[in-house]
Amino acid sequence: MDTSAPTALNAITAIQPGKALVHRDAGEAFFAELTPGHRLRATVQNLLPNGEFVVMLGAFAGRDGHEVQVKLPAGFRPGDMINLIFVSREPRPAFMLAPDVPQPAGNSASLSGTGRFIHDLMQHPPLPGSSTALSSTVPLLAAPPSDAAQLLQLAQGLARAMARSGLFYESHQAQWITGKRPLAELMLEPQARLAPLPELPFASNGSPLSVEARDPSASQKDSVRLPGVHPEAVALVRQQLEVFETRHIGWQGELWPGQRLAWEAVEEKPGESGERDPGSGPVWKTRLNLSLPNLGPITASLRLDSGGVDVQLTVKEPGTASIMRTGAVPLMHGLESAGLRLVSMGVDVDDKTPSA
Template sequence: MTVRGVDRVAPAIPALPAGDVRQEAFERALQTQVGKSMQVAVLARLADGSFLVRVAEQNARMALPAGTQPGTELPMTLVSTHPRPAFQQAGAGQLIHPTLVQQELPGLRAPGTAALAAFRAQLAPAAEHAGADPRNAHVSLSDAGRTIARILSSGQQAAGEAASIRSTTPLTGPGTPEPARLAQALEGALAQSGLFYESHVAEWAEGKRPLPELLREPQMQRAVADGASKGMAAEADPAAFHLISQQLAAHENGRITWQGQVWPGQDMQWEIHKDAPEDGPRGEADTEPGWRSGLRLRFAGLGEIAATIVIAGDQLHIQLKAESGDTGALLRARSGELVAALGAAGSPLASLDIHSKQERGGE
């Protein structure tokens, strides 16, 4: 009886565990580089579609565009370091987050082209030609892992892109809507989008959410329409791919965008995201992240108005930007009514900034 020998197992390159001192040192080293351009050396395309790069003298994974070529250097701007480092590639809108790899790769401590040459020297010819990391050649995924990979690849969004909800019908009927009813409709547009379905199922199981609300969400509607057996086969449904991708994007980026009509003929774009804290010492009031909500509306008589609302702890800040100077002056003249209304509602303003594009240089 002949027993075949075991092939050499080449492990995948794991990410650093949370709280690792190397990750903390990496973030400290980048704090003085915010806003500056840095060269990122692309060493290889890994088996999972991400890329192994050399940045700030560290080896990391990055989710770069699919057409990126190993062996090149990319100029990237460091946008922020909190809550984690974020880079932006020239000409691209999305943010890219590096994840340090755990194992040391011999010969890759040199920066730039020296690191590229050192890495290419370690690659087998076939792997170098394919642009893949040979250490991932023997890595296999479970059935569940392959299913998740198919879902992610089918509905993948660009790194840093907000989860976008598009409404095909107006939230309210014609005419000026009642503020309370419009607020309720906007809340329902987010709550029933399916982005928070699993947490809503948990609330329903605890008796905190009624079943009729759960039945309005797309996952439940799909299960009811298709039958339980087909409804469970999410990997066969392109719509499910897209929704799962949106859920992951919302969780990863803390950012959601809603686009649609608030009433017939009135388009609106609304975005909600975590307001990243600024660098520097943080007091007790800054332990919880703030939230920023922004929307854009275009009115027939006033032109475009952009509103930004920031909630930080128990403080409320509002910024209004008008398209024209006349509209900006009108908003300032009526600002007292807004301040009084919010105060009466129990949400006093901490600050109110009203300006026009002309006053801020067309920003």
């Protein structure tokens, strides 16, 4: 049979039903130790009358091997050795059938199961239309803010948009487990609203078919097949990995109807802005691009560290620059009320400032 590419196996049919209760308990403990991406060697033991196979999963982490009953593609025989990639344990344990990959001579380095899983995911191109920046089609406020309370609502709205984006879902799960985040908030994130995966369909020859993640407008060549990732979450998982790797995040949307904002934040690399105290903590830079009705296009760049915040404003009109400089003192007081110290503030005029 062709083993040149991973093949999705159906969820395990049974964990040897009919065995003693202690054996079933051992099976539950065996799968409890597995994490998505973990690879196991297994031996095909025998073929059952219903066409399924009994397979002995190899021992790992001090645990003895375990027998399971699975559906395999046609062509396997008792005694065959196979490689399996663990995908998930719910609603039943499921694996991918992986090909044998020879190691290059003299190369002893190897990736962990999780490392290989992430590597395989990142090899796929982004789905058509996906973006590294978050976006929203719903304005954060129904109308322009008229007082400090509404300005606070605007900041809280942006914070909610980020929190509910799904980028931080796993850390929010940890907060929920420790009682620091209510379940109702967790259920507002995309991962909590994913439809249950259907049982894997089988072709006429008995081989299982992969579940595909596909953009409705994409062609067949744009389909993405990934083990262990819900088809509807492929773009989001890639985005999570890219944010973790680049330490860069962005958001685009409307603050109120007709008022657009492009916002981004990035963690400063060590040594990027000269020497700094290693114990001072991370330094973040953030930038906002927007075009206000009376002030025109404005770019606000902020640098935040343990010492305070540096603000640099770039505007298109000299009159706007004068207004901004006049507002330095109120800005300083506003930052101080939020627990931040204004270290410096500069206003530049640049007629090439982009419109938001």
